[in-house]
Amino acid sequence: MGILSAWPETLSSHEKRVVEELVNAQELVHKILTSFDHSISLLTRAESVEVSQNQAASDYDSPCCKKRPVTKEKRGCYKRRKAEQTRTVASATVEDGHAWRKYGQKQILNSEHPRGYFRCTRKYDQGCKATKQVQRMDDGSQMYQITYIGTHTCRPDSFKAPQIIKDSESWRSYKMLTFGDSNIPSNTTSVKQEANEETTETTTTTTSGLTDMDSVIMWKDILGADYGDVVSNVYSGTEITSQSLELDLVTKPVEFEVDFEFDESEFV
DNA sequence: CCGATTTGACCTAT
DNA sequence: ATAGGTCAAATCGG
Numbered sequence: 001m002g003i004l005s006a007w008p009e010t011l012s013s014h015e016k017r018v019v020e021e022l023v024n025a026q027e028l029v030h031k032i033l034t035s036f037d038h039s040i041s042l043l044t045r046a047e048s049v050e051v052s053q054n055q056a057a058s059d060y061d062s063p064c065c066k067k068r069p070v071t072k073e074k075r076g077c078y079k080r081r082k083a084e085q086t087r088t089v090a091s092a093t094v095e096d097g098h099a100w101r102k103y104g105q106k107q108i109l110n111s112e113h114p115r116g117y118f119r120c121t122r123k124y125d126q127g128c129k130a131t132k133q134v135q136r137m138d139d140g141s142q143m144y145q146i147t148y149i150g151t152h153t154c155r156p157d158s159f160k161a162p163q164i165i166k167d168s169e170s171w172r173s174y175k176m177l178t179f180g181d182s183n184i185p186s187n188t189t190s191v192k193q194e195a196n197e198e199t200t201e202t203t204t205t206t207t208s209g210l211t212d213m214d215s216v217i218m219w220k221d222i223l224g225a226d227y228g229d230v231v232s233n234v235y236s237g238t239e240i241t242s243q244s245l246e247l248d249l250v251t252k253p254v255e256f257e258v259d260f261e262f263d264e265s266e267f268v
Numbered sequence: 269c270c271g272a273t274t275t276g277a278c279c280t281a282t
Numbered sequence: 283a284t285a286g287g288t289c290a291a292a293t294c295g296g
Contacts, residue, residue, distance in 0.1 A: 102273060104288060117287070121272090133287090
């Protein structure tokens with residue numbers, strides 16, 4: 001791709017090797033992302049069947065309190081849902097790129113941790129019906145069980161990954177899976193973080209729009225323990241290690257990002 | 269000042 | 283009766 005096509009004659013052999021390794025890394029990432037997308041598209045297909053079935057039997061959109069006047073407005077008025085339009089994920093982070101506003105918290109029977117209730121911040125200005133429930137898991141794993149109810153009808157407008165990555169299922173699921181060690185102490189704090197991401201273009205960004213943190217964490221996590229097998233397979237016969245690769249990439253984030261673009265049409 | 273969070277009350281489903 | 287989902291007043295914080 002870009003790096004190879006612009007191969008300068010003046011590069012030292014060491015520099016050439018660095019570039020080669022970067023290209024190899026790029027191919028690795030491509031494979032990983034492709035694998036992610038295929039897996040997720042399979043899951044999504046199965047899920048969408050369930051959702052449509054649920055929607056058919058759902059009266060979720062009807063006003064709450066069917067035994068009461070439609071004109072609301074009694075406190076706590078709601079209709080308890082079953083499984084319609086819900087999906088539950090276990091995640092190390094509550095971060096998902098959407099802005100949520102907490103509207104309640106409950107202590108749940110036989111659960112160590114309270115459950116937080118969140119609605120989309122666009123509920124009123126865009127009529128977005130998405131809500132989610134977040135509860136720390138009781139297994140001491142620092143993981144959160146997050147139940148998403150309904151789908152976002154608002155348009156997300158501030159997630160600052162570059163468009164080609166931003167729109168990728170791989171990127172979304174990657175964010176979901178890997179930003180876990182931010183050590184979020186409570187859902188109160190985390191909501192605030194989500195709001196910040198939504199309304200401000202906070203942390204320092206590189207030319208591609210990825211944060212520096214994004215670049216570092218991405219490579220560290222992708223090439224780390226979780227993908228150790230992939231790395232060892234792809235790089236068998238070379239001296240490269242995930243750690244050295246990470247260092248190279250951290251010191252040269254821009255070079256990497258310029259060539260990180262890939263044709264998403266291959267993923268359809 | 270205004271939007272977000274906290275928290276107890278309120279309400280429904282089971 | 284009670285567990286759990288939602289509301290909204292009080293409070294917080296930028």
